[in-house]
Amino acid sequence: MAERRIRVLVGKPGLDGHDRGAKIIARAFRDAGFEVIYTGLHQTPEQIVSAAIQEDVDLVALSILSGAHNTLLPAVKEIMKEKGAADIVLMAGGVIPEDDIPGLKAAGIAEVFTPGTSTEAIVGWVRDNITPHA
Amino acid sequence: MTLAERVLDGDIRAAARLMRDIDDRFKSAIEELKTLYPHTGNAYIIGITGPPGAGKSTLVDQIVAAYRKKDLLVGVIAIDPTSPFSGGAILGDRIRMNRHADDAGVFIRSLATRGALGGLSRSTTDVVNVMDAMGMDVIVIETVGVGQDEVDIVSTAHTTVVVMVPGLGDDIQAIKAGILEIGDVFVVNKADRDGAERTARELTTMLEMKHPDPAGWAPRVLLTEGARGVGIEELVQEFDAHHIYLKESGALQRLIEERNAKLFADSLREELFETVFGAIKGNGKYDEIVAGMRDKSIDPYSAVQEVMAGRAFS
Numbered sequence: 007m008a009e010r011r012i013r014v015l016v017g018k019p020g021l022d023g024h025d026r027g028a029k030i031i032a033r034a035f036r037d038a039g040f041e042v043i044y045t046g047l048h049q050t051p052e053q054i055v056s057a058a059i060q061e062d063v064d065l066v067a068l069s070i071l072s073g074a075h076n077t078l079l080p081a082v083k084e085i086m087k088e089k090g091a092a093d094i095v096l097m098a099g100g101v102i103p104e105d106d107i108p109g110l111k112a113a114g115i116a117e118v119f120t121p122g123t124s125t126e127a128i129v130g131w132v133r134d135n136i137t138p139h140a
Numbered sequence: 141m142t143l144a145e146r147v148l149d150g151d152i153r154a155a156a157r158l159m160r161d162i163d164d165r166f167k168s169a170i171e172e173l174k175t176l177y178p179h180t181g182n183a184y185i186i187g188i189t190g191p192p193g194a195g196k197s198t199l200v201d202q203i204v205a206a207y208r209k210k211d212l213l214v215g216v217i218a219i220d221p222t223s224p225f226s227g228g229a230i231l232g233d234r235i236r237m238n239r240h241a242d243d244a245g246v247f248i249r250s251l252a253t254r255g256a257l258g259g260l261s262r263s264t265t266d267v268v269n270v271m272d273a274m275g276m277d278v279i280v281i282e283t284v285g286v287g288q289d290e291v292d293i294v295s296t297a298h299t300t301v302v303v304m305v306p307g308l309g310d311d312i313q314a315i316k317a318g319i320l321e322i323g324d325v326f327v328v329n330k331a332d333r334d335g336a337e338r339t340a341r342e343l344t345t346m347l348e349m350k351h352p353d354p355a356g357w358a359p360r361v362l363l364t365e366g367a368r369g370v371g372i373e374e375l376v377q378e379f380d381a382h383h384i385y386l387k388e389s390g391a392l393q394r395l396i397e398e399r400n401a402k403l404f405a406d407s408l409r410e411e412l413f414e415t416v417f418g419a420i421k422g423n424g425k426y427d428e429i430v431a432g433m434r435d436k437s438i439d440p441y442s443a444v445q446e447v448m449a450g451r452a453f454s
Binding site: 009010011013032033035036037038039040041042043044045046049050052053054056057059060061062090091139 | 152153156157159160164222223225226227228229230231232234235238239241242247248249250252
């Protein structure tokens with residue numbers, strides 16, 4: 007009997023075009039044995055949530071460097087709730103001021119990683135916090 | 141309600157979960173597939189194959205858009221390779237087609253090969269069946285980027301499309317065996333590039349050598365530019381023509397029967413192996429055989445015969 011493999015959606019919401027970080031995370035997740043659905047740049051919150059549902063991912067990991075995190079991240083979580091997918095964990099990384107993090111967590115974003123975090127730390131967080139859907 | 145009942149009821153999350161259960165080889169998925177099976181057989185299945193970077197995902201994106209204009213429901217299965225080292229995968233086909241993600245008439249699923257070598261994942265046929273039962277009119281399967289010999293798509297799709305690009309090799313490449321023999325439709329994508337006409341000519345020459353039967357389907361070579369949507373209308377017309385040919389010639393029924401037979405044989409092979417292997421691992425016979433081969437008291441061929449003799453199938 008096979009086991010669940012962790013599936014993660016990695017994407018970039020909004021308008022900034024810097025995807026180096028997202029690609030490095032996708033690669034680190036691949037090397038950790040996860041299946042990564044990479045949706046690329048300029049995704050709307052609706053597209054991200056629909057893709058996450060169709061792909062049955064355990065985790066959505068979004069990279070944001072535009073400064074629009076306080077708008078986009080809670081919007082993704084809200085749409086997840088509307089579509090009955092609030093159980094999918096939402097995580098973010100990028101240039102996000104420390105002061106904004108408590109508010110994001112209150113809005114349902116499980117964790118926020120800021121520049122300088124090692125990929126090991128992020129993979130470790132996923133292993134500790136994500137249990138694949140039964 | 142069971143997952144299958146929810147799928148038939150139009151529940152997207154249930155469908156997505158069932159596809160995962162299939163991919164993760166949960167025993168429960170078999171029960172769900174049993175329920176869905178009577179509801180399959182309505183979708184038209186298109187397989188898109190070709191080398192990495194030929195533009196398959198971009199073409200799929202355009203094909204989806206074309207069928208959506210006709211108001212048809214479209215399922216997409218996009219396959220990318222699993223890392224042989226970590227078991228992980230980056231499934232990136234969605235990058236080219238995610239504009240359809242929030243269209244309720246489109247369902248896209250990315251699958252990793254998980255060690256399968258024929259260009260598809262082991263789960264592909266069953267995931268097709270789930271999409272079929274969901275009521276998708278058209279299902280497009282994009283294989284992993286293939287080389288010369290990954291031809292599983294033929295036994296899964298009704299229409300197989302081989303996508304090539306200019307500049308991949310001389311005309312000897314075109315007369316070798318393998319993926320160039322399996323196309324019902326050939327596409328030279330990135331047709332704005334130098335050499336596209338020549339590649340198309342070489343493929344046409346190869347095809348003319350192979351198809352003397354005037355009553356049969358004669359595959360044609362079409363030129364497209366996926367990124368700009370050039371040639372897509374003609375491509376979809378060609379799919380329609382092939383679909384009609386399949387229905388009128390009786391070839392569709394043959395394809396369906398071959399596919400059913402293959403699905404049965406594959407399932408039987410797996411079930412038999414799992415049952416027998418599980419039994420000999422459980423009762424110590426397996427360890428005995430491994431030890432026996434180590435000291436050469438038994439060879440692997442006799443060991444298999446011995447195991448098989450222990451069970452009566454006749």
